[in-house]
Amino acid sequence: VLSACSSKLTNEEIMEKVLEKLENINTYKYEMKTNSDSDMTIFGQEVKVISEAIAKGKVDNENSNMKIETITKSESDGTKTETTEIKYTINGINYFKSGGKWYKMKVEADSKIKKTENHLEEIKEYMESGDIQILSKEDISDDIKNYLDSKLYYVVKINVDVKKLSETALQDNQALIENSEIDSTDVIKSSSVIYWINKKTFN
Secondary structure, three states: OOOOOOOOOOHHHHHHHHHHHHOOOOEEEEEEEEEEEEEEEEOOEEEEEEEEEEEEEEEEOOOOEEEEEEEEEEEEOOEEEEEEEEEEEEOOEEEEEEOOEEEEEEOOOOOOOOOOOOHHHHHHHHHHHOEEEEOOHHHOOHHHHHHOOOOOEEEEEEEOOHHHHHHHHHHOOHHHHHOOOOOOOOOOOOOEEEEEEEOOOOO
């Protein structure tokens, strides 16, 4: 077994070990922050939207059960909004709370958790198709430095394949496409994700 302590791993070797670990994970918890800056044309009007979303989730891929709570703060044309969405999938039923109301929807038989909600599948796709960079200590942002010890973790930045990301993001937003002038091939101009990976366990 190649040791991170005795030999310096290449980017490719680190990603291979991470992908190997991901194959054996069926249940997991996560916390994720997403920042976006978007220029959109909706109903003929140019709209700039700046948003931050913090999501916390628990996923059981084996039984297709999950819980996700997302708090989104947005600003557009000087107007600020904050929304909270809670979603469960339990025993083939989707329950979700949006705008203060609960909704219930039956999931199709043998349906799997959508890729946009199964973040392990997202990570795999990003790593397999994106441009990977292991950040040096100097390139790591202060908020991440304050959160973890860089001696114990690799901090990985992946410049995502935006074409694939756009296709995935729009799969669950057909109504948005139909009611706007969004070009599904040019939804996202650029995107990158940052993960930190334990140097010993590669989790």
